[in-house]
Amino acid sequence: MPESMKKVAIPTAIAASALLLMAPMLALAQNPHFIGTPTISKNSDGSLTAKFKAAGLGNSATDVFLTSSGGSADLQCVNRGQNEPAPKAFTFDDLASERVTVNPRNGQVTATTDPLGPPDLPSADEVCPNRNWTVKIESITYENVELHIQQDGVDLLNFDFGNVDP
Numbered sequence: 210m211p212e213s214m215k216k217v218a219i220p221t222a223i224a225a226s227a228l229l230l231m232a233p234m235l236a237l238a239q240n241p242h243f244i245g246t247p248t249i250s251k252n253s254d255g256s257l258t259a260k261f262k263a264a265g266l267g268n269s270a271t272d273v274f275l276t277s278s279g280g281s282a283d284l285q286c287v288n289r290g291q292n293e294p295a296p297k298a299f300t301f302d303d304l305a306s307e308r309v310t311v312n313p314r315n316g317q318v319t320a321t322t323d324p325l326g327p328p329d330l331p332s333a334d335e336v337c338p339n340r341n342w343t344v345k346i347e348s349i350t351y352e353n354v355e356l357h358i359q360q361d362g363v364d365l366l367n368f369d370f371g372n373v374d375p
Contacts, residue, residue: 242265247261249370258321258323272359276306279301282298284296284299287343330346331344
């Protein structure tokens with residue numbers, strides 16, 4: 210190998226080796242955390258959305274979503290004359306919102322989740338005195354609501370809102 214090529218090859222090999230040694234440290238340099246406190250709010254249809262800002266996420270695509278371990282609702286039957294009998298209690302199982310994929314910018318994400326809920330409601334046939342009536346949610350409580358921030362299917366951050374009774 211000519212002398213001039215040796216002078217280029219050695220610094221290049223040293224730089225490449227240094228980058229390989231630093232790669233694990235760069236991955237460990239991430240420190241996922243929330244900036245401020247995530248908030249949750251009720252939408253007009255009884256669903257929930259969360260807003261948050263997080264940092265220390267690196268630059269990998271990040272999925273965000275809400276989950277609930279179930280809950281309960283009071284359903285109101287309404288007839289065409291707008292008469293309303295006593296509400297009916299209804300319980301529901303686990304729910305999860307759709308995953309939203311966001312790309313961090315400088316390791317940070319500011320996002321809003323897709324809505325969680327409301328659950329599928331029983332039909333008027335199932336809960337009302339007459340099948341021509343309609344069913345509406347009078348009140349709803351979601352249990353164990355949690356915000357998930359994931360990369361590659363692994364939770365990096367979670368925020369527990371507890372029971373939410375909007």
